[in-house]
């Protein structure tokens with residue numbers, strides 16, 4: 001059987017979003033007299049992380065933002081990294097701070113995230129921002145789930161009343177994704193490694209978000225016909241990038257599906273720019289219309 005699902009082109013959507021952010025960045029710079037600034041910290045030489053940090057720098061510059069890159073050696077101590085975060089918190093040219101994850105084993109990620117000023121936490125990982133999201137207050141939302149939500153709303157319009165299953169309960173994707181879908185009035189199930197009869201749970205869903213980190217795990221016979229499937233997985237198998245969704249079998253049943261690569265991944269960086277622009281407006285006291293982005 002051939003593929004019937006529409007392909008959700010995250011790469012094209014992200015490019016459109018980045019163009020809009022570049023326009024708004026120029027407006028901000030004209031009003032505030034400075035560009036929004038993003039500081040990105042990379043510790044060590046993980047090759048994938050180095051690629052992501054380079055892409056973030058390029059995206060920032062293309063949008064007209066100031067990019068401050070800090071590359072630290074793999075044996076950097078937690079105290080040294082905390083000191084850098086403290087310096088960036090106090091720097092008025094820095095609107096957003098992002099510490100690229102994962103960090104080397106000698107550094108406690110949670111300790112570093114907690115040290116970032118919540119109002120510069122453009123990754124949305126700080127417990128204060130997690131709490132703001134959970135309680136419906138304004139704050140920064142993690143980039144990958146917010147990018148998934150934008151793709152879903154662009155495809156489906158209102159999500160109200162839809163059944164959504166999020167597979168994975170990480171602090172970075174699964175939990176914030178569930179909170180965002182709940183806010184959109186979906187009926188949300190968070191499934192994970194202990195979920196009984198996962199295929200049966202997924203089969204109920206109008207929306208499936210797979211963020212579990214296991215290559216090709218979600219199969220076509222788990223999917224309700226016509227469902228929208230968002231694949232957050234980035235797994236390298238035999239040098240090839242594959243998602244958590246078995247694309248070939250799922251695309252025969254789903255109504256729409258994100259590819260890997262070219263689906264959710266590019267949205268992560270576009271939303272990072274969006275969060276940095278929002279942070280700059282708040283820090284400079286410059287208004288940004290709620291529906292501007």
Ligand SMILES: Nc1nc2c(c(=O)[nH]1)N[C@@H](CN(C=O)c1ccc(C(=O)N[C@@H](CCC(=O)O)C(=O)O)cc1)CN2
Nearest residue numbers: 052098099100101102123143261262263264265266268
């Ligand atoms: N501090 C953070 N660390 C990490 C985050 C994050 O949001 N904040 N997310 C991931 C990595 N990540 C950004 O940092 C990221 C992952 C993937 C992509 C992307 O565009 N992927 C492309 C494929 C790229 C490739 O060929 O390797 C795609 O899916 O099309 C962008 C950013 C972990 N760490």
